[in-house]
Amino acid sequence: MLDMPNYSVRTMLAREHDADPTLPDDRREVSVLSVLQLMAPVSVIGFSKCRVGTANDGGYVMLDDLKPVDVAYSLGIGSDVSWDLDMAQRGVDIYQYDHTVADTPVSHPRFRHFRVGITHDDSLGPNLKRLDTILRQNGHAQRHDMVLKIDIEGHEWDALESLDDKTLGQFRQIVAEFHGLQLLDMPLFRQRAHRLFSRLREQFEVIHVHGNNFSGTRDLDGIPVPDCIEISFVRKDQYSFAPSVELFPGPLDAANDSSKPDLALGTFQFDAPAPRHAPDAMPGQDGAPSLARSLAESEGQARSTGVALPAYLVAAGHHEIERIAASYRPVAPSSDPYRVSESLLDRAIGLSAGYMGAAATSVENAEVSGQTWLSAMEHLRTRMRDPAWHCLESEATTASVTRLASLLHFHATWSMHPLFPAMMASAAEAGFSLDGFAPFAAAHCLSMLGNGTYFQPPTGPAARIGCFDIATGPENVATVHITCLDFPPERRKNPRDMVADRIEAACGRINARHPGLVVLSAGAAPAELDTVVADALRNALNNQARKNQGLMAVALLALRLQPTRDPREVHLRYGFLPIQNQHFRPRTPTP
Structure with a gap:
């Protein structure tokens, strides 16, 4: 699912508030590193993770704590609903939104499919709606125990950025695919990404990252960054956390494109060490002088x-x-x-x-x-x-x-x-x-x-x-x-x-x-x-x-x-x- 519309690429940089001169300097001038640090994962104390959905493209790693959930929103389904089926089999009602498909490719009693796309502005068209609008229409505006999966080919930036903190906080877990990270070499997009991830990290912690190998990586400031990355979030008020030393991809991960190797992300921690003072740190063998x-x-x-x-x-x-x-x-x-x-x-x-x-x-x-x-x-x-x-x-x-x-x-x-x-x-x-x-x-x-x-x-x-x-x-x-x-x-x-x-x-x-x-x-x-x-x-x-x-x-x-x-x-x-x-x-x- 990586055919990003040209609309998304252009508008990723075009929001008026991206160049807001009222933002403080530390928000208007951000580095690639500072954005990536906001994506760094942590471990959840007392909980393991699970894979939901297929072994390859369409499946995601989440926290294995889905029993309290009975409603999930699946934004962007295309031809793969393996995540939706897995969640439905756990007793969760799935609200599917995708304006590019007439109906869900596989039926299930717990599926509710709507041929509606997700956007940041309800006025853009009759089949395009904001997520908070949809939650009100479905009677879910007061719920705080839902799960969100969003893979909408670059429009996730608009859709998530337009939501207020209350709406974001209605979800216990969010798994999102973020496209277009190669644009982090452009200052306006760095500002936008930093702003969105900063807001998300106020209420959520990142627990898992996975690079989508359908796209690859881009070297930005000496750091290999996936062009497309899957990130799993959990709400902070539900769990306790510890620093992560996990390597990504992990045992639950699988390459989106099974014909190519998965993308190696390491620990995805970016506070790298500087060299030690080592002028005398290369001794010879067997007691020889340094x-x-x-x-x-x-x-x-x-x-x-x-x-x-x-x-x-x-x-x-x-x-x-x-x-x-x-x-x-x-x-x-x-x-x-x-x-x-x-x-x-x-x-x-x-x-x-x-x-x-x-x-x-x-x-x-x-x-x-x-x-x-x-x-x-x-x-x-x-x-x-x-x-x-x-x-x-x-x-x-x-x-x-x-x-x-x-x-x-x-x-x-x-x-x-x-x-x-x-x-x-x-x-x-x-x-x-x-x-x-x-x-x-x-x-x-x-x-x-x-x-x-x-x-x-x-x-x-x-x-x-x-x-x-x-x-x-x-x-x-x-x-x-x-x-x-x-x-x-x-x-x-x-x-x-x-x-x-x-x-x-x-x-x-x-x-x-x-x-x-x-x-x-x-x-x-x-x-x-x-x-x-x-x-x-x-x-x-x-x-x-x-x-x-x-x-x-x-x-x-x-x-x-x-x-x-x-x-x-x-x-x-x-x-x-x-x-x-x-x-x-x-x-x-x-x-």
């Missing part, structure tokens, strides 16, 4: 100058930063080994199921030719039928176990991060290969060594996350670039040229004004290559160091399976070797 400290001591460079953060990050209040910073840090997974079994395979496939697309059957593993994510899992399932099998029995089995453990390790480390759905989608885009997990493994290593790590939402159709930032000052970051090393047998004896080529290519995005690090991900390369690769790494760094003084360091990242006494158990370990650039000289910006 890279950042060594750099500072070499030339008195106490802080590097990096890419300035978006204004909404820098401007975030200190207490808000501290309040949510923990959710941006990776969690150290359990040290228990992974015991490969049918149930572990089922768990991994279940975790990946919501994100699997063509990449799961087409992206091959670098270690084993022809091995995809699904074929790797099937290989393990087949091998487990042999009583003599073990995790490290062959190259194919070892690679399959590494991918299995990598997914589980990744999930345990990052599942509470606000951008986890985008991270998972990025890994899926890479076919859940070791290359796909490399940015998050590198960020995990740097974070566990004390660095603040910051991911940006992916942009573009590929949806891949190939880099991240670390804090190098109170308002500065340096970008960590990931490049992957494949080690075919013929290159394993002398990888020097390949390592040099990878570092040189990655350094094309690094300079004195935009400092950065390069992490070479060797995947599950054999451990005996570590010394050879480390030597090649040092040699390549020496060649790059003087000519690229913005290069802070290079690091080698490798994954290791460590067996236990049980041949079907392994530990997953990261090998991480950072080597600093002694010639690092960031350029200080001119005031």
Whole structure:
């Protein structure tokens, strides 16, 4: 239901009060961030949620507290009345309004269909009415226990904005589809959206959000915003609330367009942290001196100058930063080994199921030719039928176990991060290969060594996350670039040229004004290559160091399976070797 009439697009910006000069400055000049903060969801204490309606377009997630309700208004039905049917089967009378259909596509004794459209002005036409007018006509003007569902293709802005607070307060729950959020890049529409959501939040709390993937997202002020979003509200006077750490989409959600992945919204909380003061927060391995400290001591460079953060990050209040910073840090997974079994395979496939697309059957593993994510899992399932099998029995089995453990390790480390759905989608885009997990493994290593790590939402159709930032000052970051090393047998004896080529290519995005690090991900390369690769790494760094003084360091990242006494158990370990650039000289910006 996304064919928005041109009328709606034009008039979203054309209301006279949108440019009201009597509004105070803090209402006339609003940011994208301030609008989105009004949509941030909370949790309802003591209640769960349920899905009402079909599994895809036409169904909505609501609070599972519908027993007190016996009247619901369904505004905009089109050809899908699955929500209406579900509510009717719960004993609720459904008042349906849609001037574009002659009759309801499915009949039910509790349906009352009216070929009337919803608008902000009763005088626009005989088949267009305001919602408060309809409530009076139906004898519902004094009720305060109803439910409202509204999906009227962009006219929701007019219809809801025209209602007074008393009318809005007649509904216990409201589920609404808001169209045209791409217009938030226009000041007049931002004012209008801020005004409407501010009014709604006076009486209601948001408990659920879901992006409609029939439209997609738009990057606004560095934030990926759905063009169309479904929001579920509950009235404040009925419930108690707590902060939400839920990730969206959740288990009750389903893609509106089942042929495409759902839109990843993270926690949909927008008080993002600024970087920590971390000039000494990148220690070396095994007690080696801090890279950042060594750099500072070499030339008195106490802080590097990096890419300035978006204004909404820098401007975030200190207490808000501290309040949510923990959710941006990776969690150290359990040290228990992974015991490969049918149930572990089922768990991994279940975790990946919501994100699997063509990449799961087409992206091959670098270690084993022809091995995809699904074929790797099937290989393990087949091998487990042999009583003599073990995790490290062959190259194919070892690679399959590494991918299995990598997914589980990744999930345990990052599942509470606000951008986890985008991270998972990025890994899926890479076919859940070791290359796909490399940015998050590198960020995990740097974070566990004390660095603040910051991911940006992916942009573009590929949806891949190939880099991240670390804090190098109170308002500065340096970008960590990931490049992957494949080690075919013929290159394993002398990888020097390949390592040099990878570092040189990655350094094309690094300079004195935009400092950065390069992490070479060797995947599950054999451990005996570590010394050879480390030597090649040092040699390549020496060649790059003087000519690229913005290069802070290079690091080698490798994954290791460590067996236990049980041949079907392994530990997953990261090998991480950072080597600093002694010639690092960031350029200080001119005031």
